[in-house]
Amino acid sequence: MDEATQRHLNAINRDFYRVTAAEFDATRQRAWAGWERMLTAVDLPVASALDIGCGNGRFARFLAARQQRDFAYYGIDNCTELLAAARRQLADLSHAQIKLIERDVIVDGLAGPSAQLVVLFGLLHHVPGARHRLDLLRAAARYVLPGGLLVFAAWRFYEQERFRQRILPWDSGIVVEKHDYLLDWRRGERALRYCHYIDDIEHVQLIEATGLSVIDDYRADGAAGDLNRYTVLRKTAERA
Numbered sequence: 232m233d234e235a236t237q238r239h240l241n242a243i244n245r246d247f248y249r250v251t252a253a254e255f256d257a258t259r260q261r262a263w264a265g266w267e268r269m270l271t272a273v274d275l276p277v278a279s280a281l282d283i284g285c286g287n288g289r290f291a292r293f294l295a296a297r298q299q300r301d302f303a304y305y306g307i308d309n310c311t312e313l314l315a316a317a318r319r320q321l322a323d324l325s326h327a328q329i330k331l332i333e334r335d336v337i338v339d340g341l342a343g344p345s346a347q348l349v350v351l352f353g354l355l356h357h358v359p360g361a362r363h364r365l366d367l368l369r370a371a372a373r374y375v376l377p378g379g380l381l382v383f384a385a386w387r388f389y390e391q392e393r394f395r396q397r398i399l400p401w402d403s404g405i406v407v408e409k410h411d412y413l414l415d416w417r418r419g420e421r422a423l424r425y426c427h428y429i430d431d432i433e434h435v436q437l438i439e440a441t442g443l444s445v446i447d448d449y450r451a452d453g454a455a456g457d458l459n460r461y462t463v464l465r466k467t468a469e470r471a
Contacts, residue, residue: 232360247422252310340370448462
């Protein structure tokens with residue numbers, strides 16, 4: 232995918248979250264069910280976590296509720312409005328040192344502190360271009376401290392009829408890649424978002440790009456318990 236198309240698709244999503252931020256925040260307060268299973272591979276307490284695409288910071292609240300020891304949480308997102316919601320909602324976490332970073336990792340690349348736990352939830356389907364998704368996973372792996380974990384989830388929306396019904400045609404002249412879709416948002420403000428469906432073949436490629444060891448791989452979330460595919464990977468001390 233060329234840079235102009237990547238920036239265009241990214242702009243669609245930046246506009247989407249700007250328009251829908253209030254409604255998105257209001258409907259995205261609960262922890263994902265798949266995070267609970269993830270904890271079977273995570274050695275709590277976590278000393279530090281890097282949340283790439285943190286949105287309103289609900290993963291920080293999830294971690295804070297499950298450990299009493301102090302930890303550092305770094306959240307990165309490109310949406311000013313959702314970061315503002317995160318600041319409000321995380322202000323009372325007395326045992327978490329919160330640092331929220333406004334950065335567009337799709338355009339500007341990943342930058343931030345290394346952490347014991349690095350996660351990407353609800354983000355990869357918004358990254359335009361297969362090469363860019365691979366590059367982001369490689370970069371994320373570099374931010375995992377030795378012995379730490381990288382966890383990512385891929386939204387399998389295309390497998391469900393209710394999401395396929397929301398697919399709209401692309402404007403003429405836009406050349407996208409396989410499994411790139413334009414979805415209609417039907418809650419509150421009307422808006423469009425670019426979403427990529429990551430199938431099993433691409434998911435394996437993303438795993439291989441990290442160079443880390445798979446600890447767990449499973450499906451979770453949604454009414455049927457299979458809306459997201461999760462992979463938990465560990466960085467050994469030898470890969471420091």
